[in-house]
């Protein structure tokens with residue numbers, strides 16, 4: 001095995017560790033920070049089942065965004081859909097043989113990357129075009145979109161133009177997953193793609209991408225509207 | 241923003257560009273192009289040192305204010321899940337940018353909900369995140385300096401904590417929570433808002449926001465009794481501090497004194513009289529409002545609410561009913577049970593606490609009151625959903641009861657009812673512009689602007705349907721609209737309480 005392979009294998013372990021530990025630490029913080037008062041946004045569900053349903057609608061369909069701004073919803077929703085397809089597609093790298101339950105993905109196989117990339121471009125443009133979003137956009141906001149676009153673009157390139165050997169890639173990834181490292185395919189586009197993904201994983205827990213975990217802890221959406229029936233008690237609030 | 245000194249920040253006179261002028265009424269609410277800094281000159285008077293100290297805050301801006309503010313921020317981040325999560329997860333998607341009444345009217349991008357929140361996040365990122373510490377300005381992390389503090393003071397007092405932004409955010413990010421935290425931090429370093437700090441002082445000293453002592457309260461109630469008797473010939477009583485009554489009514493003190501608030505007081509009294517329910521006010525609990533919420537200070541909020549608990553123990557009522565007030569109903573509905581509950585001594589057959597609209601509508605539905613709707617025939621009525629009632633409370637047992645019950649009650653006492661534009665009512669209602677501690681005259685420009693979207697919608701129904709009465713269920717809405725209506729060329733009398741209509745239609749003396 002060559003030096004580059006060894007470097008990348010170590011890099012991958014570090015990046016994945018930072019991602020997992022960082023993500024969990026952040027989510028742990030959200031979970032354990034108290035919510036002293038019931039501040040649910042009304043009208044809202046009055047039961048826990050209702051809260052779950054509300055959350056499913058938000059996470060699954062971006063419901064509030066749909067009623068708030070159709071254009072952002074369109075870009076955002078398709079982008080996340082593309083992301084989900086891409087992730088599912090990649091999932092197959094981690095299993096041999098690839099699970100039959102994921103066979104349907106082959107239908108989207110060819111498009112997933114584009115379903116992810118096109119809306120990213122759209123969202124990037126939207127930030128620049130509307131004066132209000134231009135005002136609030138930070139360099140990191142463009143940066144994350146750019147990073148995701150590069151990941152999508154290099155991913156598409158490995159498939160259509162460079163034709164990285166999928167067997168080699170699978171062997172490399174399985175090697176990392178099973179802690180018995182295999183050599184990295186020496187293909188520039190693939191190496192670039194892989195590097196960018198590792199950077200994304202490292203940056204994720206420190207960035208606004210934590211919305212993926214944080215959305216479940218938003219007190220205006222995850223509390224039931226029942227303050228008259230159920231006394232909401234957290235230790236500091238009852239003492240305070 | 242130009243260089244600023246501590247003294248300038250603490251001086252009370254806001255810099256005025258020109259006299260307050262209302263936007264034109266066209267009936268349309270347009271999304272404006274942004275104008276940077278357009279509203280940056282607005283700021284309320286800062287609180288006097290003696291009054292700040294009475295509430296346990298430093299009298300004026302402390303020397304190490306930056307360090308103290310950051311420490312306080314850290315403390316709040318550990319105490320409030322809302323603040324911690326909302327700091328992290330905003331993706332700056334822009335969905336909320338055109339949803340705040342203060343942005344739509346002032347065009348100032350710092351009045352966009354996310355623009356406002358970013359004033360806070362800049363500091364959060366700089367001192368509390370690795371991203372901000374490493375990437376600095378690239379990640380929008382900024383030193384907390386005096387200029388930024390001045391922006392905080394200005395823009396966090398141009399938010400009425402109405403929660404409209406939260407409805408439209410994919411994560412429900414509630415800028416009200418961020419404004420409350422910002423004000424709590426500013427108070428903790430000695431930068432308080434005069435209006436709210438004074439009101440809180442009055443509640444602690446005298447018992448209500450208006451500072452009416454027990455004697456004045458007694459006189460006010462007697463005066464209303466005389467008025468009703470003169471008008472109807474029937475001796476309707478407004479009892480005070482009666483022990484073991486069926487109902488303790490807690491209402492905003494403005495109801496005892498201000499106009500058109502007193503008309504609703506007359507309405508409440510007639511309802512109790514006619515229903516034959518033994519009821520009382522309390523000198524101890526002569527205020528339903530709770531300005532502790534506006535400054536995000538839990539201790540203040542609890543202290544103000546504890547007066548209600550004292551009254552319950554003193555007078556031993558069986559039921560607790562709350563009068564017409566938006567933020568008061570939020571504190572009562574969402575927070576009282578936590579702050580001063582559980583209400584074990586109150587009758588569990590009724591909601592604890594119950595809103596006066598729930599109370600009166602229930603009586604009407606049970607046929608306990610005789611109503612002559614024609615008494616309100618001179619009015620074509622519309623209804624303004626108060627922001628706090630709409631988005632932070634409920635009435636009845638079904639979600640959305642806070643929209644349906646007031647409308648049902650209006651329709652039960654008046655024949656002509658018209659709804660305003662669907663985009664401006666119910667969960668999407670706009671704030672009156674004077675909520676959240678902004679009901680003070682030195683920021684009249686902010687208030688006039690904040691009222692703009694509601695004024696446009698009202699203008700529409702006035703033109704097309706001849707609406708001449710906008711029914712309200714909030715003491716702040718009532719005071720705000722009577723103050724800004726003239727600026728927009730609308731007669732003051734168009735604003736009034738729901739129980740004003742109830743009082744007019746209720747037939748005294750009649751029994752089924």
Ligand code: HEM
Pocket residue numbers: 058059060062065072073075076077079080083123124141144145148209211212213215331332333410411
């Ligand atoms: C629980 C999972 C997730 C949910 C519910 C979710 C939801 C959302 C929503 C509602 C938005 C706002 C709409 C928009 O601007 O597109 C958004 C934005 C965004 N999300 Fe997610 N997301 C999730 C996971 C992720 C993940 C895993 C990533 C990336 C690796 C991601 C990347 C982004 C980006 C970059 C934006 C900002 C788009 C822009 O700049 O306009 N999301 N997300």
Ligand code: SF4
Pocket residue numbers: 329330331332333334335336337353354408409410411412413
């Ligand atoms: S809608 Fe929510 S996530 Fe989007 S910019 Fe506004 S606060 Fe941030």
Ligand code: SF4
Pocket residue numbers: 339340341342351352353356398399400401402403404405406414415416419671
């Ligand atoms: S809470 Fe209301 S006033 Fe404050 S930013 Fe949101 S919409 Fe504007």
